[in-house]
Amino acid sequence: MANVDILQGTLDMLILRVLDRGEMHGWGIAERIAQLSTKDLLVGEGSLYPALYRMQDKGWIESEWGQSDNNRRAKYYRLTKAGRRQLDEEKENWSRLVTAVAKVMASA
Amino acid sequence: MANVDILQGTLDMLILRVLDRGEMHGWGIAERIAQLSTKDLLVGEGSLYPALYRMQDKGWIESEWGQSDNNRRAKYYRLTKAGRRQLDEEKENWSRLVTAVAKVMASA
DNA sequence: AGCTCTTCCCTCGACATTCGATGGGAAGCT
DNA sequence: AGCTTCCCATCGAATGTCGAGGGAAGAGCT
Numbered sequence: 001m002a003n004v005d006i007l008q009g010t011l012d013m014l015i016l017r018v019l020d021r022g023e024m025h026g027w028g029i030a031e032r033i034a035q036l037s038t039k040d041l042l043v044g045e046g047s048l049y050p051a052l053y054r055m056q057d058k059g060w061i062e063s064e065w066g067q068s069d070n071n072r073r074a075k076y077y078r079l080t081k082a083g084r085r086q087l088d089e090e091k092e093n094w095s096r097l098v099t100a101v102a103k104v105m106a107s108a
Numbered sequence: 109m110a111n112v113d114i115l116q117g118t119l120d121m122l123i124l125r126v127l128d129r130g131e132m133h134g135w136g137i138a139e140r141i142a143q144l145s146t147k148d149l150l151v152g153e154g155s156l157y158p159a160l161y162r163m164q165d166k167g168w169i170e171s172e173w174g175q176s177d178n179n180r181r182a183k184y185y186r187l188t189k190a191g192r193r194q195l196d197e198e199k200e201n202w203s204r205l206v207t208a209v210a211k212v213m214a215s216a
Numbered sequence: 217a218g219c220t221c222t223t224c225c226c227t228c229g230a231c232a233t234t235c236g237a238t239g240g241g242a243a244g245c246t
Numbered sequence: 247a248g249c250t251t252c253c254c255a256t257c258g259a260a261t262g263t264c265g266a267g268g269g270a271a272g273a274g275c276t
Contacts, residue, residue: 004201004204004205004208005117005234005235006205006234007115007116007117007118007205007234008115008116008232008233008234008261008262008263009113009115009232009233010115010205010209011233011234013209013213014209014212014213017212017213018212025253025254026253026254026255027252027253027254028253033212036211036212037208037209037211037212038208038211040204040205040207040208040211041208041209041212044234044235044236045253045254045255046234046235046236046237046238046255046256046257047233047234047235049254049255049256050233050234050255050256051233051234053255054232054233068252068253070243070244070251070252070253071242071243071244072241072242072243072251072252072253073241073242073243073252073253073254074252074253074254075253075254091213093112094209094213096112096148097112097114097115097118097148098206099148100112100145100146100148100149101118101121101122101145101149101202103144103145103146103148104122104125104126104141104144104145104149105121105122105125105199105202113263113264114263115263116232116233116234116261116262116263117261117262119262119263133224133225134224134225134226135223135224135225136224152263152264152265153224153225153226154226154227154228154263154264154265154266154267155262155263155264157225157226157227158226158227158262158263159262159263161226162262176223176224178222178223178224178272178273179271179272179273180222180223180224180225180270180271180272181223181224181225181270181271181272182223182224182225183224183225
């Protein structure tokens with residue numbers, strides 16, 4: 001019932017995926033991931049914000065200050081074109097990895 | 109066609125899995141993983157040996173010097189009981205992770 | 217004998233990333 | 247006023263992977 005640690009590199013893909021459905025602020029992204037994964041995946045803020053900065057530096061996402069539903073100051077992130085391409089690439093890599101691991105793990 | 113990077117934590121599971129089929133030396137483990145994954149997974153020696161030491165420290169594997177098929181000095185590793193338990197646990201975690209990621213990645 | 221190739225071991229520094237702890241500020245409720 | 251919730255952010259520690267190195271010793275060739 002405990003949660004699984006997020007493997008290195010996976011977090012970016014998850015964030016990109018969430019933003020692919022529409023812009024969202026940091027806190028909301030973490031909530032969404034927790035919710036979608038039924039809390040198997042819990043993103044700490046110490047992982048989340050550095051990741052967002054990284055990704056913005058790389059041009060995958062862009063941000064803008066706005067107002068949250070709860071009337072609070074929030075920074076909204078949205079995918080760029082490069083971000084969408086990156087998402088596709090990461091999905092591709094992820095599935096290649098899962099397949100390759102499955103091959104090794106399968107008995108023979 | 110290129111290979112995928114191994115995500116942190118995954119390598120241990122792969123090594124344990126290979127050793128679960130019988131003892132083997134380091135070089136052979138790397139070869140086996142490459143072969144089983146049709147070279148999608150390539151374990152560098154700079155990742156492999158530290159991993160083997162780590163795992164031996166934790167008591168998951170034990171080693172013994174021997175002679176390889178090619179008549180060379182080789183250190184053979186084999187799973188301990190704790191190692192087999194660890195393998196089960198890591199398989200369980202891996203599948204939980206894959207499932208959780210799939211949930212987030214699935215459209216909704 | 218000498219040379220090269222292959223097999224096998226090992227180590228080191230750079231690098232990237234996650235995590236837990238910590239600190240704030242501001243809105244809203246009691 | 248005080249407490250809780252929401253939201254941003256940073257820091258140090260820990261971990262683990264990678265690429266580049268170095269070394270020893272058998273096998274095969276000339």
